[in-house]
Amino acid sequence: GGLFAAGARADTPPSAPSAEPVVFHGEHQAGVLTPAPAAGTFAAFDVTSPDRAGLVTLLKTLTTRARVLTAGGPQPDLGVGAPPADSAVLGPDAPAGSLTITVSVGNSLFDQRYGLAGRKPLHLTTMPVFPDDAPEPASCHGDLMLQICAATADTAHHALRDLMKHTRAWMQPRYRIDGFVPPPRPSGAPRNLMGFKDGIVNPAPADATDVVWVAADGKEPAWATGGSYQVVRLIRMLIEFWDRVSLTEQERMFGRRRDTGAPLDGSAETDKPDYARDPGGTVIPLDSHIRLANPRTAASAGSAMLRRPYNYDRGFAPTGELDSGLIFCCYQRNLAAQFEAVQARLAGEPLADYLRPFGGGYFFTLPGVRGDQDWYGSGLLR
Numbered sequence: 001g002g003l004f005a006a007g008a009r010a011d012t013p014p015s016a017p018s019a020e021p022v023v024f025h026g027e028h029q030a031g032v033l034t035p036a037p038a039a040g041t042f043a044a045f046d047v048t049s050p051d052r053a054g055l056v057t058l059l060k061t062l063t064t065r066a067r068v069l070t071a072g073g074p075q076p077d078l079g080v081g082a083p084p085a086d087s088a089v090l091g092p093d094a095p096a097g098s099l100t101i102t103v104s105v106g107n108s109l110f111d112q113r114y115g116l117a118g119r120k121p122l123h124l125t126t127m128p129v130f131p132d133d134a135p136e137p138a139s140c141h142g143d144l145m146l147q148i149c150a151a152t153a154d155t156a157h158h159a160l161r162d163l164m165k166h167t168r169a170w171m172q173p174r175y176r177i178d179g180f181v182p183p184p185r186p187s188g189a190p191r192n193l194m195g196f197k198d199g200i201v202n203p204a205p206a207d208a209t210d211v212v213w214v215a216a217d218g219k220e221p222a223w224a225t226g227g228s229y230q231v232v233r234l235i236r237m238l239i240e241f242w243d244r245v246s247l248t249e250q251e252r253m254f255g256r257r258r259d260t261g262a263p264l265d266g267s268a269e270t271d272k273p274d275y276a277r278d279p280g281g282t283v284i285p286l287d288s289h290i291r292l293a294n295p296r297t298a299a300s301a302g303s304a305m306l307r308r309p310y311n312y313d314r315g316f317a318p319t320g321e322l323d324s325g326l327i328f329c330c331y332q333r334n335l336a337a338q339f340e341a342v343q344a345r346l347a348g349e350p351l352a353d354y355l356r357p358f359g360g361g362y363f364f365t366l367p368g369v370r371g372d373q374d375w376y377g378s379g380l381l382r
């Protein structure tokens with residue numbers, strides 16, 4: 001299959017809430033290729049450690065806690081005279097709840113503070129302001145991004161709370177957003193808050209390795225092998241305006257049917273659009289989201305990415321409108337060739353009138369923790 005063949009999430013039921021832990025140790029971190037469970041928290045931090053030794057302690061502490069939390073189980077009993085080791089939000093014997101904790105670092109970590117300027121992954125930059133962005137500085141960038149995914153929201157809360165309690169001395173919260181992936185309605189890919197199935201086309205598991213993971217290529221620093229570039233875009237949806245657009249117009253903006261998720265020239269969600277048969281865009285408009293994002297030409301094959309988005313819904317904006325949208329998250333091995341190429345093709349798409357990207361950033365997802373003695377960023381800080 002090609003790089004855009006239907007992904008595992010389209011053909012297999014989404015991960016059922018499970019007590020089974022997700023494997024923590026490995027060449028790559030979990031939370032990238034692992035299926036996205038129902039709850040996802042994205043929490044950005046600034047490192048406040050005065051020195052490099054403190055940064056090492058921070059990363060080692062994050063590793064130790066993530067290893068414990070993702071495994072689940074009872075916490076040590078410190079006795080009634082001490083603050084408890086655990087919040088007990090998940091009870092005395094915490095279920096693993098498909099928990100993954102994915103640690104990524106931002107461009108700002110590679111400044112003069114910790115002597116890392118010469119160690120930066122090749123493509124890591126500060127996310128630029130794209131056309132149609134309305135950046136809110138307090139919701140952008142960050143030294144560290146923690147992506148915490150789990151079967152239930154309280155599992156993610158419990159993990160974030162534990163991680164923060166153990167790392168207060170070296171990092172400070174910057175921004176956070178909680179998201180969710182709904183169950184299939186009624187089948188196939190989950191729906192976003194515009195009502196469309198989202199996540200239909202993603203690399204098949206066999207193709208994902210080349211799309212996602214940085215390989216030793218002589219250009220990237222050796223320590224970065226097995227990592228990935230994470231893009232997080234916090235995108236508010238202008239729901240009230242969207243709900244006043246005709247169904248035909250909505251479907252022409254995406255290039256897919258709202259009910260089935262099928263491309264406008266097909267009948268099932270997994271049907272492949274045939275753009276060669278419709279060069280003028282009569283059936284699937286040339287400026288539709290799916291056609292711009294992936295025109296399915298030889299030239300666009302190299303821009304495949306792994307999308308792993310979450311919906312968010314967090315009350316009202318100051319204007320009284322719904323503050324709802326998408327935490328767009330994607331992973332790739334080359335920001336310029338993949339995310340930025342797609343983003344450039346999408347510039348000015350009709351759908352953009354209904355979206356307000358306001359936050360997020362570019363991050364480098366560290367290689368996996370390889371065993372009991374290893375820790376996040378051990379290669380970077382060696």
Ligand SMILES: C=CC1=C(C)c2cc3[nH]c(cc4nc(cc5[nH]c(cc1n2)c(C)c5CCC(=O)O)C(CCC(=O)O)=C4C)c(C)c3C=C
Nearest residue numbers: 004192196197198199200201235290293294326328342343
């Ligand atoms: C730069 C990358 C992308 C951004 C930003 C983005 C925002 C965004 N997308 C949707 C909804 C849908 N996207 C769909 C497909 C799709 N989107 C991108 C990239 C970005 N989207 C790609 C590469 C693709 C796959 C295209 C293809 O190969 O055909 C779809 C269709 C269903 C699917 O395949 O998932 C929807 C729906 C929203 C709402 C949004 C911003 C909030």
Ligand SMILES: [Fe+2]
Nearest residue numbers: 198289290293
């Ligand atoms: Fe999209």
